[in-house]
Amino acid sequence: MDYDVITAGKAQQFYATQQVDENVDLSAFAITRQCSTGDGDLIGAAIRAINAHEGDWLESVRGRNASDGERNEFEALMAGPFYEAFRELPTEVLDDPDFWRYLGLGPLRWFTLVCDLEWDKDGVPVLPASSMETGTAAKLREHPVLRTFLRGQMCFNEGASAPYETASVVGATLKAAGRPFADRDVLKSHLIRVQLGGTPALARAFLMEVASGELDTTKTRIFIKYFRRARSTSALELLSDSEARALAAKLSQGFTASTTPNP
Amino acid sequence: MELRRRRQKHILHPFRGVDEAEHALAGSNLQVRDYTLEPDGPPLRDSISVLCLGSVTLSPGIDPTAAQTVADSAGVPVDALGLVVTGRVSFLKWEDVLLTELLADLRDTYELSAAPRPRVLRANRTGYDLLLSIVLMRELPRTRLQAWRQWSVLASTQFKVRPTADVGFQPQRLTPDLRKAFKLPPGASRYIDFQGDSVWEATSVDELVTVYVDESLLQLMGGESSTRKQLQAELAGAVYSAIFTRCATQIDDLPDDPATYAEIVIAELCQRVEKATKSPPGTVIDQLQKGKTTYVDALVEGMVDLQGSFLHILKGSGPSGL
Numbered sequence: 303m304d305y306d307v308i309t310a311g312k313a314q315q316f317y318a319t320q321q322v323d324e325n326v327d328l329s330a331f332a333i334t335r336q337c338s339t340g341d342g343d344l345i346g347a348a349i350r351a352i353n354a355h356e357g358d359w360l361e362s363v364r365g366r367n368a369s370d371g372e373r374n375e376f377e378a379l380m381a382g383p384f385y386e387a388f389r390e391l392p393t394e395v396l397d398d399p400d401f402w403r404y405l406g407l408g409p410l411r412w413f414t415l416v417c418d419l420e421w422d423k424d425g426v427p428v429l430p431a432s433s434m435e436t437g438t439a440a441k442l443r444e445h446p447v448l449r450t451f452l453r454g455q456m457c458f459n460e461g462a463s464a465p466y467e468t469a470s471v472v473g474a475t476l477k478a479a480g481r482p483f484a485d486r487d488v489l490k491s492h493l494i495r496v497q498l499g500g501t502p503a504l505a506r507a508f509l510m511e512v513a514s515g516e517l518d519t520t521k522t523r524i525f526i527k528y529f530r531r532a533r534s535t536s537a538l539e540l541l542s543d544s545e546a547r548a549l550a551a552k553l554s555q556g557f558t559a560s561t562t563p564n565p
Numbered sequence: 566m567e568l569r570r571r572r573q574k575h576i577l578h579p580f581r582g583v584d585e586a587e588h589a590l591a592g593s594n595l596q597v598r599d600y601t602l603e604p605d606g607p608p609l610r611d612s613i614s615v616l617c618l619g620s621v622t623l624s625p626g627i628d629p630t631a632a633q634t635v636a637d638s639a640g641v642p643v644d645a646l647g648l649v650v651t652g653r654v655s656f657l658k659w660e661d662v663l664l665t666e667l668l669a670d671l672r673d674t675y676e677l678s679a680a681p682r683p684r685v686l687r688a689n690r691t692g693y694d695l696l697l698s699i700v701l702m703r704e705l706p707r708t709r710l711q712a713w714r715q716w717s718v719l720a721s722t723q724f725k726v727r728p729t730a731d732v733g734f735q736p737q738r739l740t741p742d743l744r745k746a747f748k749l750p751p752g753a754s755r756y757i758d759f760q761g762d763s764v765w766e767a768t769s770v771d772e773l774v775t776v777y778v779d780e781s782l783l784q785l786m787g788g789e790s791s792t793r794k795q796l797q798a799e800l801a802g803a804v805y806s807a808i809f810t811r812c813a814t815q816i817d818d819l820p821d822d823p824a825t826y827a828e829i830v831i832a833e834l835c836q837r838v839e840k841a842t843k844s845p846p847g848t849v850i851d852q853l854q855k856g857k858t859t860y861v862d863a864l865v866e867g868m869v870d871l872q873g874s875f876l877h878i879l880k881g882s883g884p885s886g887l
Contacts, residue, residue, distance in 0.1 A: 329740075329742065329743070330743065330746060333735070333737055334735060334737060335735055336735060338618065339687075392687070393684045393685075393688055394687060394689055394690070396657060397654065397656060397657060397687070397688040397689065397690045398690045399656065399690065399691065442656075443656070443658075452657070452658055455657075455658070456658065494658075499658045500653065500655075500660040501660060535717060535718055536714070536717055536718060537649050537651070537698055537700045537718055538716070539651055539660045539661075540662065540665075540700075540716050541716070
């Protein structure tokens with residue numbers, strides 16, 4: 303199966319062309335790689351599934367500029383569709399940073415623009431350089447396309463009536479409290495950039511703790527500190543959902559998962 | 566570039582038996598294709614194209630006697646201890662448990678790549694880690710300085726598998742639009758485009774060079790016939806020659822231990838040429854430093870047996886030859 307990618311070097315060259323429109327010409331920058339597995343139009347189908355949501359967004363913001371909270375909320379709601387669309391792709395494709403870079407600059411560019419478009423002091427739309435993710439694979443995880451897929455992945459609760467509920471639970475709580483839907487920083491700082499995102503059960507439990515109001519900024523930092531200790535002493539990947547919730551509740555209170563008994 | 570490593574030993578927790586557990590894991594090894602990795606050793610680097618396909622076999626190296634030693638030292642029943650093997654792909658934030666087995670029931674080897682191959686072992690672009698941990702599998706009564714909580718880790722060790730730069734390349738279609746963009750004349754069959762000014766800044770072969778072949782020619786070149794293979798070999802030779810010519814203007818010395826992708830790619834290409842032509846190691850770099858790029862071109866032609874290809878094509882080609 304062939305698939306298209308853009309390397310970091312080519313993305314830099316493309317970025318220099320300053321194209322910020324929805325429709326751009328990537329033919330001179332994209333290349334084709336081969337994957338040893340997979341057939342059919344898996345990638346095309348995944349892209350079409352995501353692009354089917356573009357109309358929803360455009361309808362919701364027709365004739366006006368969307369607020370940052372609205373953009374944030376849309377991004378959170380897209381976590382489920384992204385994970386559903388891409389989860390069955392071959393690992394060789396998913397594990398290729400250049401593939402995600404290509405999606406964000408090409409077929410799913412509209413989504414990048416929804417999530418990341420900024421305006422300079424003269425009111426001119428600008429796509430930040432970080433959106434091109436010309437850097438390392440680690441930075442690429444913060445690109446809207448991949449971070450939304452990862453959000454869906456870590457929030458997916460198989461068998462639950464609302465499998466992606468936790469993807470937007472923090473923002474929804476803030477919104478209900480009259481504050482902007484602003485969960486992107488929580489996602490980046492505490493789930494994407496750190497190892498907590500690699501243990502989905504605990505990641506979901508953490509989000510529920512944040513949404514419940516148990517964790518303010520200070521307590522969140524304590525939670526993460528004790529999570530790191532717990533991770534070095536316990537095989538957290540073996541936790542069930544109920545065990546993860548119980549541990550998250552303890553961590554949010556500043557307890558360690560230490561096995562050292564009380565003196 | 567000098568490669569620096571630092572190792573730090575951490576005592577995970579003040580349990581009894583931690584040292585014995587670490588000692589037990591020190592006897593493990595991982596077999597990836599023909600390579601053997603030692604625990605907490607340097608990463609294995611293998612070609613992107615085969616990293617997701619080769620066999621992966623774990624030898625825990627913990628026999629029943631060793632298991633009992635760990636249990637006795639830790640003060641826990643031997644049937645409460647287990648080995649957990651977790652595959653991690655950091656880029657995708659995957660942490661998949663590949664194996665859980667009681668320490669007392671461990672086999673000599675486990676083929677982790679047995680079908681269906683776990684997804685973490687298919688991560689050939691960013692690589693994967695395999696974490697081995699001796700874990701308390703059930704909760705025990707609380708006892709001072711002793712592991713009691715379920716899933717407590719007494720010791721762990723890690724194997725890292727990373728891709729090396731693949732020296733293969735995928736030719737791209739040279740379309741009429743690209744031909745115009747590159748200002749190529751109608752008779753040009755291919756174009757080798759280097760990214761950037763310095764070969765040493767590339768992080769992958771695709772960043773080092775993009776090879777464009779006329780789209781109708783590319784379509785005819787695909788396939789398994791011997792003439793097609795010879796044309797493919799000739800193209801590969803042309804690309805390698807172009808890379809070496811580019812290197813010639815920028816090369817001072819290739820480090821003994823290439824570290825960056827570009828250095829690894831160039832070193833790999835040099836080795837292939839020298840091995841195929843039975844030239845002494847270092848010949849390619851030596852000739853490039855002397856400015857003898859045409860001699861290096863000849864070595865490359867020898868590697869792809871261009872003479873043989875031409876003879877085959879001239880003697881046996883025709884419409885049926887393709």
